[in-house]
Amino acid sequence: MSQLIDKSIPSRSTDGRLARGDATRDRVLDAAERCFAATGFAAATIRQIAREADVTLGVIGFHGGSKEELFATVLARRTETLNALRTEALAALKARGEVTIRDLVDAYLTPYLEIASRGDPQWRAYAQLIARIVSDDQYYDKVRDLYDPVARAYIAEIKKLRPKAGAEALATVLTLTVSSMLSIVASRARIEGLSGQPTSDSPLAYRAILVEFCAGGIEAALA
Template sequence: MRILDAAERVFAERGFDGASIRDIARAAGTQAGLVHHHGGGKEELFHQTVARRADELSGLRMDALAARKAGGDLTVHDVVECFIAPYITVAQTGGPQWLAYARLVAWVSADPRWRDIAAECFDPTARQFIAEIAVLRPGADPERIATGFVYSVAAMLAQLTSAWRIGALGDIEGDAPGGLDMLVRFCVAGIEAAVAD
């Protein structure tokens, strides 16, 4: 756990290429050999670090979606909120490691060499949410739905990792407030614009 927490922070800060096993060992307060022993090589450690929170996050999202479905008919707003709100909540209440994880996910999302990690850790859940949107927008081009969804994920990660930037541009002292409702409305509008003919 300590090694993966350290790896999460170091990879989030420096990316895969900028991080070293030695840096991770130093951050964990252990020897590099122990990091190699528990994590394998750097690439395997990166994979383990990304994967370890993915199931928990997926479970939170799927539980939110199931609860919303049990309440009646869904809207695109409901689907997007069920995807975004669990992560925003856990990032704001679950401690600094969840914010580091958001930065790590941003690295994975931005670099096609991590396609296999994204496919394993994030795509199954994303595909379920995209399918829910497709049901609500029959006849919409699946590529356009996926485009709007990926843009929404990028906006969510920006909210989590760049609140300071929003605050700076908005002349707000410190970080901007969470803004979950605004974020969801922004993403819904983007998806609706993407699927519009």
């Protein structure tokens, strides 16, 4: 007597293939992230990424598409996490009531510092990649839709506190704040070289001085 099989329920073998597919996709994206961080978007090649991921060129195409599509996906998966954390932090501040510029700076910077301090080498690679991107205007069109909406939400809150501040000044102070954050996360070698003291392995250890530096700069610039 034949048995009826519910085809809507994946079999164990199907589950296994899906899991392996997800793992392979993650490996491809991780490898692409490292390659883009090490050499930049223009210099990295699909062949190089395939070697780094230990997969064939066809697997790269299947899971990542073109190099441009792969680049966008690498950025988007990190941005989704950061945007969610920053949006939640901003909502919590606004629900609390009175908000200061220091509060806004802390809410914007700390999620990134916390993630970067987990010791995940992929987030370090992402930090190095973003440090490359922000210094080159050619990448702005590729990333504006990922980063700008949440940045504008924070700028709007700063504007409420400094209503006379112009749009360019507001955009400038946030951009400089982001640059300071990325510098701390991507490399602290110069701090060690100038101070003659070993630096912390955790970017989060610099939270207090970074927040005070950026908040103080914003306060002075918009005064």
